[in-house]
Amino acid sequence: MDVRYINAFIGSICKTFETMCRMPVTVGKPEKKGNNEPKTDVSSIIGFSGDAAGSVILHFSFDTAAKIATSFAGIEITPKHPDFADALGELANMVAGGAKCQFQGLNISVSLPNVIVGSNHNVSASKNSPRVIIPCSTEAGTFHVEIGMVLTQPAEAIRLGAQM
């Protein structure tokens, strides 16, 4: 995956969490998703379509998700709170939107958020597109951001399309 896309997501993760949760994020080294993918309790998913296709997924443990949702909403949000999934989906939406605006020349649409809540699950994705896992540490705990994005047509065709 183009490192510029990864950097766009890293920038957006930091900005979103600092602005909305007042929570600085320390970003670890991005790694290719392999067979030893982390199992998680909450996955907030945003899909991309258009000149690039793929998704960004925020993976949290229940404990970290509850602390982050609480900071975001400004009220205590436990995993049983009716707004738990809504808050985490909206955070993923902001991360995706912040990254998308930095993909210059690409016309991309984002989906509405989907949030999977379930103890110790994993999210399978197409084996055809490379996926990257970015570890993120905060005072609320560690979470992981998974990104998979491929251009849907050659970069040259997209560049020429943007110029027309």
Add this chain to the structure above:
Amino acid sequence: MNILLVDDSRTIRNIQKNVLKQLGHTDIVEAEDGVIAYAIFSKQPPDLMLVDWNMPNMDGITLIRKVRETNKTIPIIMCTTEAEKSRVLEAIKAGVNNYIVKPFTVESLGEKISQTMAKATGAAAAS
């Protein structure tokens, strides 16, 4: 002053409501998509609208175009993750008065609301 908040995220609507309450506004109505918002608007046009872009059933840009077909004066602020210049221009063309990109600070949201209301009040007094 009656304010209509339109966003599919209840968390965002609650954050917006808290900012509005801090500014002294308590007459607030909520809608989770453009269809519900348009029904509320048709029954009783609000004095200010805060509108998200990406929502199910009817998105924010479609809602704004429909509102502007019959009402050119209600101040509308778009509050969205859509930050590209082309999107901002599209929203201005559709008739928004102000634009705030998510993520936003509570302070910046408060400023945009105050600015928009001040302009609307000034324009109404001048006419």
